[in-house]
Amino acid sequence: MFSAVGVHNPHHELLCRFLVDTGARVGEALALKWGDIHNNVATFWITKSGKSRSVPLTDRAAQALELARPFGGSGPFSTISYPNFKYNWNRARKENRFSDDPHMVPHILRHTCASRLVQAGIDLRRVQTFLGHQTIQMTLRYAHLATNDLDQCAIALNAANMIAAGKVKSAAAPQPPHPDKTKAKPRKPARKPATKGARPGRNPASAQA
Numbered sequence: 001m002f003s004a005v006g007v008h009n010p011h012h013e014l015l016c017r018f019l020v021d022t023g024a025r026v027g028e029a030l031a032l033k034w035g036d037i038h039n040n041v042a043t044f045w046i047t048k049s050g051k052s053r054s055v056p057l058t059d060r061a062a063q064a065l066e067l068a069r070p071f072g073g074s075g076p077f078s079t080i081s082y083p084n085f086k087y088n089w090n091r092a093r094k095e096n097r098f099s100d101d102p103h104m105v106p107h108i109l110r111h112t113c114a115s116r117l118v119q120a121g122i123d124l125r126r127v128q129t130f131l132g133h134q135t136i137q138m139t140l141r142y143a144h145l146a147t148n149d150l151d152q153c154a155i156a157l158n159a160a161n162m163i164a165a166g167k168v169k170s171a172a173a174p175q176p177p178h179p180d181k182t183k184a185k186p187r188k189p190a191r192k193p194a195t196k197g198a199r200p201g202r203n204p205a206s207a208q209a
Contacts, residue, residue, distance in 0.1 A: 001104075004092035011071050011080060012088050014064040016109060018077070021061040023113035023131045026082060026106050033075040037065065044132070053132045118142045121152050 006013030019029055024044060031046040040062055043054040057065070068076035089106050098104040103111075110131070117127045124146075128139040 001092055001096055001098075004095050005088055008088050008091065009085075011068065011077070012085050014068050015077050015080060015085065016106075018061050018064040019106070019109040020112050021058040021064075022055050023110050023117075024055075025110060026085070030077050030080055030082060031075070032077065036075070047132055049132055049134045051132070053129070055130055114139070114142050115145055118145045121146070 002013050002016050005016055015026075015029060018024070019026065022029070022042065024032075024042075025048060028044040028047055032042060032044065036043045036045065037057075040057050041054050042057055042061075042065075043052055045052045047053060065076045071079055073079040086106060093099060093101075093104050114127060114131055117130065118124070122130075124136065124139045124143060127133075127142065128136055131139070133139045
């Protein structure tokens with residue numbers, strides 16, 4: 001689809017790539033200003049909920065913004081007319097034989113972004129914040145996509161078990177004796193036995209003279 005859109009308008013193709021990697025609504029992307037992009041993060045001020053939100057940019061989304069600079073305007077896609085974009089989208093849709101698919105509309109790029117996040121194991125609360133859903137119920141529509149990714153639960157539990165087993169093993173290991181207890185006590189010098197018949201202070205040899 002993207003290539004088919006780009007054949008007729010390369011600027012529109014860049015918009016498609018930006019939308020699928022940010023989950024932005026078309027109106028949010030068209031209202032984005034150059035001043036709303038800082039440190040690889042785009043802030044959408046005009047949103048459906050009325051609350052601004054900031055999302056980090058993928059490499060592809062950041063590249064789309066850079067390639068959009070030559071088209072001019074106050075923002076990367078500000079010169080795009082929504083009716084013109086939708087007309088071009090519908091033409092590409094027909095060329096790719098999606099005319100009978102009611103879901104193949106520009107908003108599907110937002111759904112695709114949400115689906116990819118959930119399938120990648122991102123928790124629903126983060127997906128809600130990333131997309132700017134007002135309630136978690138709106139995000140729960142994608143919950144079924146995460147049911148096949150339960151292997152991550154087993155991996156996390158295995159890691160926790162290994163940590164716990166390591167702590168138990170460490171606690172059961174014999175402890176080295178305390179340094180104070182291993183010190184040998186100094187021995188008292190042995191007393192010499194007194195010579196029989198000798199008096200203190202006298203030389204035994206002189207006693208026999």
